[in-house]
Each structure stands twice: as C-alpha cells, then as structure tokens.
Amino acid sequence: MRFHLLGSLExxxxxxxxELGGGxxxxxxxxxLLHANHVVPTSRMLRALWDEHAPLTARKxxxxxxxxxxxxxxxxxxxxxxxxxxxGYRLQVDPDNVDMHHFRHLVEQGRTAIDAxxxxxxxxxxxxxxxxxxxxxxxxxVERGTMWSELAAVENERLxxxxxxxxxxxxxxxxxxxxxxxxxxxxxxxxxxRLCQQFMLALYRSGRQVDALKVYRRTRMALVDGLGxxxxxxxxxxxxxxxxxxxxxxxxxxxx
Numbered sequence: 001m002r003f004h005l006l007g008s009l010e011x012x013x014x015x016x017x018x019e020l021g022g023g024x025x026x027x028x029x030x031x032x033l034l035h036a037n038h039v040v041p042t043s044r045m046l047r048a049l050w051d052e053h054a055p056l057t058a059r060k061x062x063x064x065x066x067x068x069x070x071x072x073x074x075x076x077x078x079x080x081x082x083x084x085x086x087x088g089y090r091l092q093v094d095p096d097n098v099d100m101h102h103f104r105h106l107v108e109q110g111r112t113a114i115d116a117x118x119x120x121x122x123x124x125x126x127x128x129x130x131x132x133x134x135x136x137x138x139x140x141x142v143e144r145g146t147m148w149s150e151l152a153a154v155e156n157e158r159l160x161x162x163x164x165x166x167x168x169x170x171x172x173x174x175x176x177x178x179x180x181x182x183x184x185x186x187x188x189x190x191x192x193x194r195l196c197q198q199f200m201l202a203l204y205r206s207g208r209q210v211d212a213l214k215v216y217r218r219t220r221m222a223l224v225d226g227l228g229x230x231x232x233x234x235x236x237x238x239x240x241x242x243x244x245x246x247x248x249x250x251x252x253x254x255x256x
Contacts, residue, residue, distance in 0.1 A: 001018065001076055001078060001097065002097050002098075002099070003033055003080075003093065003097055003098045003099070004099045004229075005023065005030065005033055005034065005098065005100045005137055005138055005154075006099050006100060006103060006132050006133045006134060006135075006137055006154075006256055007133065007134025007135040007136070007137070007139055008134070008135065008138070008139045008140040009026055009030050009033075009140055009141065010077065010139055010170070011029075012071075013076045018072060018076060019070070021065070021068045021069075021072070023065075023097075023144065024049065024061050024062070024065045025065040025068045025069060026063075026118060026141065027048075027049055027065075027146065028045065028049070028062060028065040028066065029047070029065075029069050029071065029091075030138045030141055030146075031045060031150075032069075032082070032089060032091040032204060033091065033093070033098060033100075033146070034100075034148070034150045034154075035091075035099070035150075036091050036092075036093045036095065036149075037091070037092060037093065037095070038047055038082065038090060039085045039087070039089070039090045039135050040088045040089055040090070040091075041088040042059065042062065042087060042088040043087070043088075044088065045062055045089075046058050046059065046062065048148055049062070050135065058153075059252075064083075066089060069082050070082050076131055079093075079094060080092060080093040080094070080097070081093075081177075084193045088208065093255070099132050100154065101135070101161070102129075103129045103130075103132045103133075103157075103158075103161075104129075104131060104157070106125050106126070106128050106129035106132075107129045107157070107161045107164075108217060109122075109124060109125045109163070109165060110122045110123075110125030110126035110129065110165070110168075111126075113125060114164065114167075114168050117167040119171045120168075120170055120172055122164075122165075122168045122170060123165055123168045123169055123170065123174075126161055126164060126165040126168070127165065129161060130165065131160060133158060134210075135156065136151075137151050137154045137155060137158075138151060144171075147196075149179070151171075157253045159189065162185070162192050162195075163170060163192075164193060166178055166182065166195075166198045166202075167198065170201060170202065171197065171206075171252060172249050172252075174250055175201070175202040175203075175205040175206055176202070176206050177249060178198075178202055179199070179202045179203060179206060182195065182198055182199040182202055183199065186199045186215065186219075190203075190218070190222040191220060191223060191226055191227065191231055193219065193223075193231060193234070193235050195217040196215055196216070196235065197235050197238055199215050200212040200213075200215050200235075200238055200239075200242065201238065201249060202217060202244050203215065204249065205249075205250070205251040208244060209245075211241050213239065213242060213243070216231070216235065216238075216239045248250050249251060
C-alpha cells in the first residue's frame with residue numbers, strides 16, 4: 001500500500017483507493033503517518049484531535065480508530081503495522097511508501113545536485129518532488145478544522161523546496177519561465193521575502209524593471225502593515241541594485 005499525505009489523505013493498494021472509515025479514524029491515521037515509525041503518546045493524540053476539549057469518550061474513540069486501522073492494514077496484507085507501544089502507538093511503515101518521505105528524499109537529492117554545480121539536475125529533482133503535492137498536506141482534515149503544527153511545518157518544507165528550485169531556475173536562465181508561478185506565490189505568501197526577491201529578479205531580468213520595483217513596494221507595505229518591520233537587508237540591497245542597473249544581477253551567461 002502507498003500512503004498519500006500531500007493532499008487529501010489517501011491510501012492506495014494496487015491502484016485502488018482504500019476505504020479509510022470516518023473522520024476520527026482518518027485523523028488518527030493522518031497523525032500517525034506524520035510521525036511514522038515513531039511512538040505517538042495517546043495523550044498527544046488526544047490533544048491533536050480535540051485540543052483541550054476532548055469528550056469523555058475520546059480515549060475509547062481513539063482505540064476504536066486504531067482497531068479499524070489495524071483491520072484495514074490486515075485486509076490488504078500490507079507490511080505496515082500499527083503497534084501498541086507504551087505510552088501510545090507506533091505506525092510501522094516503509095518510508096518509501098509514504099509520499100511525504102519520498103518528497104523529502106527527492107528534495108535532498110536535488111539540493112545535493114545543486115551544491116555539486118548541477119543546477120539543471122537539481123531543478124529536475126526538485127520539480128519531481130514538488131509534483132507529488134496534490135494540494136495542502138492532509139487537505140481533507142484541514143477543511144474540517146485541523147490545525148496541527150506539523151502540517152504548517154510540512155507546508156514550510158514545500159515552500160523552501162520551491163525557493164531552492166527558483167534559485168536554481170534563475171541560475172539556469174529560466175527567469176521568464178518562472179515569472180507566472182512567482183506572481184501567484186508572492187500574492188499568496190506576501191511575507192516570504194525570499195520569494196519576493198526571486199520574483200523581483202525574474203522580472204528585472206525579463207526587462208520589467210518598473211514591475212520589479214512595484215513588487216518591492218508591495219512587499220514592504222505587507223511587511224510594515226502585517227509585522228511592523230522593514231524589508232531585510234538583502235531585499236533592500238536588491239532594490240538598490242535594480243535602480244542602479246547593476247551588472248551583478250544580470251542574467252547569467254550560459255554556455256551553449
């Protein structure tokens with residue numbers, strides 16, 4: 001079986017989606033997958049599912065969900081196992097069968113390639129990793145109000161991978177190709193200065209200096225209004241270099 005977290009929770013066996021039961025069972029499975037191969041204390045599970053407002057039957061509901069997950073795993077003859085392990089539970093699963101872990105492995109390979117000077121190879125690996133995403137991590141649970149810190153952390157991993165990919169794309173001279181994607185991302189993530197810096201650079205290298213400076217002003221306004229801070233030194237320096245048409249920010253000369 002393959003376990004998909006990067007989007008709505010899915011379990012796929014031989015190309016067919018597996019029935020995962022009700023909301024509590026899906027939430028328990030999702031949380032255990034986020035911590036696959038590690039012991040998750042029952043008390044932590046209860047806080048994750050209900051904050052400080054767990055019903056009196058919460059522990060029994062988790063036990064029932066665990067039993068349902070075990071039946072599902074057994075029915076499909078998978079190597080994954082859900083163990084009771086004091087003080088809670090441990091979902092034993094091959095990381096290669098979890099899309100989140102596959103994503104992390106590809107990202108690591110991509111960054112290694114970039115560090116070794118193979119930007120094109122790095123872009124290909126990072127794009128392969130990012131293509132695993134089908135929406136927000138555990139999107140179906142998020143729609144029901146789940147606000148786990150682990151999900152925010154996984155989303156940040158996606159954005160960092162995107163930023164690394166854009167840096168490599170810029171190094172390959174792909175500024176025009178990535179401009180539309182950066183336009184959307186900087187509107188949804190206006191406080192991420194690195195994305196805004198990349199967008200400004202892509203615009204400038206595409207001959208759109210005025211638009212690049214507009215992005216700086218928009219970003220500065222978002223930071224001042226939202227966080228009460230000025231843009232960081234790197235973003236301010238890029239604005240200065242754009243105004244001066246500095247040669248250091250021109251598109252790289254690529255060898256054919």
